Amino acid sequence: MKELIDKLMAEGLTEAQAYKAVEIVKNFAREKFPIFGGAIDRLFDKYGPKDKPEDDFLD
Known part of the structure; x- marks a missing residue:
């Protein structure tokens, strides 16, 4: 996921x-694709950040 973020x-x-x-x-x-919801969650959770940055773009 870091590669995508970069x-x-x-x-x-x-x-x-x-x-x-x-x-999003x-x-x-x-x-x-609700049938794949669990797999999607696991994929994003596995490769996602452990700590997301603050939503400073909303200021």
């Missing part, structure tokens, strides 16, 4: 925005 940041997003974008994609995939 790629999003290279495209101009802040770290917080990149993590939020990944979270995760939720979208779970809604569209």
Whole structure:
């Protein structure tokens, strides 16, 4: 997941925005493919950050 976060940041997003974008994609995939919800959660949890940055982009 770090590679994806880095790629999003290279495209101009802040770290917080990149993590939020990944979270949005995760939720979208779970809604569209509910049968795979558990697998999607495990995938994102396994490769996701242990501590997400603060949502400083909302200020």
